[in-house]
Amino acid sequence: MNDNKISSLYNSIAQIVVETIPEAWSKVYVYGEINEDVRTAFFFYYPESSEKPMHSHDIPSVFGVEKEEYKEKWRKLLDYLEELWYEFKNNNQEPWTNLTLIFNSEGELKIDYEYEDLSEADDYERRIIWKYKYLGRIPEDKDDREFLERYLQSFEEKENNNDQK
CATH class of the missing domain: 3.30.500.20 (BH3703-like domains)
Structure with missing residues (x-):
């Protein structure tokens, strides 16, 4: 390259x-x-x-x-x-x-x-995750916040499962 x-x-x-x-x-x-x-x-x-x-x-x-x-x-x-x-x-x-x-x-x-x-993945949801990860922005909308919380929880569970392997 x-x-x-x-x-x-x-x-x-x-x-x-x-x-x-x-x-x-x-x-x-x-x-x-x-x-x-x-x-x-x-x-x-x-x-x-x-x-x-x-x-x-x-x-x-x-x-x-x-x-x-x-x-x-x-x-x-x-x-x-x-x-x-x-x-x-x-x-x-x-x-x-x-x-x-x-x-x-x-x-x-x-x-x-x-x-x-x-x-x-959904474009809108990817943007919510990206804004949180890079800008530290938590959504103001309740549904968006709940989506982010579910995502973070599932991400944490995946990380914990990988650590146990």
């Missing part, structure tokens, strides 16, 4: 995200999910003066950014993520099902690749 190509793609992903954010920021969490049939991505960022993350898809309405301009950047983000996915696949690496790319305004970068089968 070409490390220069991978590094360039990480930089391109970060750059298009930074270009999309219309204010000073401190930290960004990018979620990307790519496979043969699906391309999805979003990100949350922390404004420099806030503890509350801003969802990327809220940028047009909150900041008056033209929707078409936002969508163009979002499609570029998807293209870069897909290119990264194919770089893995075409070089006999196990293609990831989703990734989380975390970077801050100091230039530090961390990437978490996931390889779990997502075919049975």
